[in-house]
Amino acid sequence: MPDGNVTSNVLIINKGDAMLGLKQVHHIAIIATDYAVSKAFYCDILGFDLLSEAWREERDSWKGDLALNGQYVIELFSFPFPPARPSRPEACGLRHLAFSVENVENAVAHLEKHQVKCEPIRIDPYTGKRFTFFNDPDGLPLELYEQ
Template structure:
């Protein structure tokens, strides 16, 4: 097997409109395609960042809650690289989105922090 790159991350949300607003208006993702699948009572939203397709946002009726945060089997968190982490933290605060304390990666010396999407999915900001 020869994997070329990550294709996308699929996220199931509990409140489609709230998550759609969060990922597009707060995080700045662009909507590539939005589909309503009536047979599943479900939306599928394809989102890109800087021209790269990254997130597939799904809505389903009554999805189960995340078991624990973040230490459960499966996807632990998603991470986005940023140039100025302090500026991005201030932006999130201006949108009433709290972040964890700024930390230093003990292996790379880079700064990082976490915040949550509307369904408490942990999202990491990692300074490039």
């Protein structure tokens, strides 16, 4: 645990300085080992809509754009023999994607009906909200967080 004398390489910029102008997350790119399996998982089980889909012959790759409640969220790719990335909870880099749900228990029941294994439901000690984790077909950790 830090002792209060934490140093950082992060440059703190005065808010009065020129800002980059970020508005929101535009999309999240996910590379799948089996495009058809991942597309079915995200669309048929999680409820994403397929906005567009293209076979990119020059890259031997599929590209699908997926939306959640009308908002473009995931760019799903396939590539031949993609290298594996560490997916352990404390691995450096992207840790997980989190989605909000009205009721975690109902969402878990839906996932389990489709043979998706979920961790036990826990309570966030800071917010009192319930949440759980599960994995996509390639082991990418996904979280359901109750509103």
